[in-house]
Amino acid sequence: MCTAISFETKDHYFGRNLDLDVSYNEMVTITPRNFHFYFRKAQDMMSHYALIGMAAVIDHYPLYYDATNEKGLSMAGLNFPGNAHFHREDPDKDNIAPFEFIPWILGQCETVEEAKMLLSKLNLADIPFSEQLPIAPLHWMISDQQQSIVVESVKEGLKVYDNPAGVLANNPEFGYHLFNLNQYLSVTASAPENRFSKQLDLKPYSLGMGGIGLPGDLSSTSRFVRATFAKFNSASGSSEADSVGQFFHILNSVAQPKGLNALGGGNFEYTLYSSCCNMDKGIYYYTTYDNSQITAVDLHAEDLDSAQLVSYPLISSQQFRFVN
Amino acid sequence: MCTAISFETKDHYFGRNLDLDVSYNEMVTITPRNFHFYFRKAQDMMSHYALIGMAAVIDHYPLYYDATNEKGLSMAGLNFPGNAHFHREDPDKDNIAPFEFIPWILGQCETVEEAKMLLSKLNLADIPFSEQLPIAPLHWMISDQQQSIVVESVKEGLKVYDNPAGVLANNPEFGYHLFNLNQYLSVTASAPENRFSKQLDLKPYSLGMGGIGLPGDLSSTSRFVRATFAKFNSASGSSEADSVGQFFHILNSVAQPKGLNALGGGNFEYTLYSSCCNMDKGIYYYTTYDNSQITAVDLHAEDLDSAQLVSYPLISSQQFRFVN
Amino acid sequence: MCTAISFETKDHYFGRNLDLDVSYNEMVTITPRNFHFYFRKAQDMMSHYALIGMAAVIDHYPLYYDATNEKGLSMAGLNFPGNAHFHREDPDKDNIAPFEFIPWILGQCETVEEAKMLLSKLNLADIPFSEQLPIAPLHWMISDQQQSIVVESVKEGLKVYDNPAGVLANNPEFGYHLFNLNQYLSVTASAPENRFSKQLDLKPYSLGMGGIGLPGDLSSTSRFVRATFAKFNSASGSSEADSVGQFFHILNSVAQPKGLNALGGGNFEYTLYSSCCNMDKGIYYYTTYDNSQITAVDLHAEDLDSAQLVSYPLISSQQFRFVN
């Protein structure tokens, strides 16, 4: 499934692992300010903030998996099967299809606070992109440089959670994950002390034993715990290279190697790509499962006043550098 | 500390994470066949198999951390503090200093079976490289294309273990790690079934829950379990790019992000480099903590009949690839 | 804190561990049918079902911790600190003080279905028993011979959960516990199979390894999991002695030995008493921390048409039986 995190050193970063068994030809896609955003049930947007992110572009429409706008506001959709529930049109609300949700928020909002205002009158309506493309059961993290929230449309309605961890994984509902961190509160990045009994001569025989108790599997609950632990104990320099490098190391700690999450029939869920967007500078970095070199796309290197989408296909073959 | 693995697809691979808090200016170093290997207490080797691996070169001597010879035999030394014990010279044995151990084996042996014969008359003698460079408390994994063994010099003498896992971490003694895998025997890469009670409607709410029970910390025992699980459940193509890529994904599953293993005083152990050597082709691939692109050095691109060491400094700054 | 379970062999049983640091002089107390139950805000009950259970009797009022009525309907209050929230009087509801809740339900209802009807118009009002005796933050399990429910009065209002596990512990809210069982779905009472890798020769070295993954601590979440596992995998004869004995063995698996749950200042929470009531026969069995012999009190041995409470002080000193 997936893991998204926000992260801060000197600058602010937002990104995610996309864990799936198949790719949908997603590309790093820039939506400039004057791209015409058509909405099924809401007013069109003729001009809006520019966006950069990962998207499958279908019929000229960018179906964003995750994106950041020119103000830094960032958003990622993650799988939420069984729990995501989208509702009938509600005449008293803004009815937005799930696939329109990222453009609708990032096109208009500069901050999470602004997004919250839009969310207060939002109905995520059960409108698929097309007959061939049914609704994906997602939930979302929205982050700016100050805070993160999680948006879940469930049977009871639309729920918005403050997210002090700045991390999102998948099932179950977000409240469970946040509470579940309490189970791990005594886990530490430092050497553990003998609290078992002073009468017994117990001591660490290895570095890293303070982390004993952290779960090592690939379930969503375990990835949430591990990513949160990695993020909050992270130590890195604050340069762009250090920050981006560290961001990918954190994502790696919850990445899915191919084979370890078997779906049956010889299929596996694994980490198709990992992304890290500098929210302040609009630079979108990514690696793919098959290419560990970091590729970068710069929002501000494009003509942001254009009306045309720009897409960069992923460089997904391993870029070995032979030195002899 | 460290994790080493051997791995097989179409070709055979051997490599490791080096986890430490400081680098000793190690470089990818090729020792050609006619480099004069001087031994403190044993006969010099004027000619021998050529080697490629990671080494700190001091006073023209390659102190290998891990290496592969032109026949594919491979060897890595990993930290084993408190347990490693090296003995006084024994006149009835071949007395080899720990720092000479990799050249001594890889210089002469084509296979693990040949290495075992040398080990039967070996004494790892307590001889430091120099006064400034005391003996490192190591144990070693030796692998060829068929099998792996572990060599531990402890108080009771030299112990040689068959290693069906083909994985090595650090403390405690190797037998513990191998036995400890039994604790995790019901962990699976597939979806788990409800065995708790048929009367309760329990089911997986996330992919990856078969792995629940795997430890997620950075201790040597947990890294051993996790690396073994990743290796034996790995699914990858058999091309060179697929195999090498998968190898680094396995190593990533036990890599140490900076900050998660705190030594106190603002110091951290983290994964300085990860290596993967194609044992059949003699190509040494590596990444560093700060450079996720895979760099490669080819043994056979050098003059292997030379007498001069060749060293390639690590490319350790992030190699971003900007596409716009 | 506490653990309650319902259990069925030939007959039906209901009971609990009371885990606290101090006793309040509770006694096995029988409330006959014509004891006058006065309610602060609701109509008095001049006659009602007879009750047996554990209660502190204060000012002639039985403050029941757990009880069973003559029809078998059973109820236990367990600690729920931080989450329990009792509300202001609501003129549209039946306003019942928390301490009146057990008499109010068990006095009138024969089944859980009948209890549910009362709950639909219930407001648990924030009325203490007295100034000296503030409101205890409780939640409740109600069980008849067919089913169990959990009642939690929280900030959002009164929540009633179906409880297919028939087990209750403490924090957090009940939904978390029930969902959390999914984490343990592959744990089994049988010998585990090697699912880690067929290429490795892993096998159980001990009986009982199928249960690896069960938590062994005394937290409420762990006690809930362990008690549920014990209950649903229990194997016992169906005689009264076998059933009652097995019930106490299940409770023992989540009992708190003194010292293992330290509150500071030399105080400890431990299992003050364990109870098991035969719901069909009205026999209340208990053990205390200091007396492992099972003491029994029979509801039907009393004059159930009386108006007077009958209390039997606990036999709490160890009843050794010397045979020589």
Add this chain to the structure above:
Amino acid sequence: MCTAISFETKDHYFGRNLDLDVSYNEMVTITPRNFHFYFRKAQDMMSHYALIGMAAVIDHYPLYYDATNEKGLSMAGLNFPGNAHFHREDPDKDNIAPFEFIPWILGQCETVEEAKMLLSKLNLADIPFSEQLPIAPLHWMISDQQQSIVVESVKEGLKVYDNPAGVLANNPEFGYHLFNLNQYLSVTASAPENRFSKQLDLKPYSLGMGGIGLPGDLSSTSRFVRATFAKFNSASGSSEADSVGQFFHILNSVAQPKGLNALGGGNFEYTLYSSCCNMDKGIYYYTTYDNSQITAVDLHAEDLDSAQLVSYPLISSQQFRFVN
């Protein structure tokens, strides 16, 4: 399988759970000083220390499961399948059959130090009691009022371990268990502190969360950890009733309820009896699976200068005490 512990308050206590699927009609058996102990390969003992303990008496020979002598020296045999290995007769050693081991040590020794001297020339010889009664694969704990040791006869010979935990379970070899405690060193009986991250507001939601990480299953490794934790964190009064009661509470924390350890075919391993012997006073207390009342047999109530075994059949039916 089984768990044995030694324990100290004002007096000293030694006992065990016997976990099996069938009983062999064991009884509390006193061997007075002048009972003639015949040994297969060693000198007979015409007089010796008196013993009390649990034994199956076959052909007038007490096959002790666990026993204490009149000096307090105590010994228990626990299952050790696959690892126990008994050797051919060795003419240079005292050849003692495994079933003679407890009489041989407890008959002659007052302390563990004395036992160690006998062990230095001991060979546990592969001599069965009879054709019908093959050798049980056991290892043993020997305790006096000061210390405990473990004796394991394995392929490599007889191993004697100091046992600072004073606890014994089953497989694997004892050294593993003792080392394995280090994995749990940060587990505590006190409330845990947030070490995960000071930036996150994590806190205990339940008492007992310091123990998170303790294993809750019935495997030998988990029982060893849990019993050691219970023993070293135990808090009890020092009276005989308090001490004995607490001892049984510790044993209960590793007891096996019927059904949770399934052997297949509808058979289950469970705790047949639990024992606690006051080493100083020679009083043997026990409970059985079906009788939770503590029964007691006093060594010193018998004629210790007799030559006749005295056996008290177990009182194994539940001793309910009805108070009305």
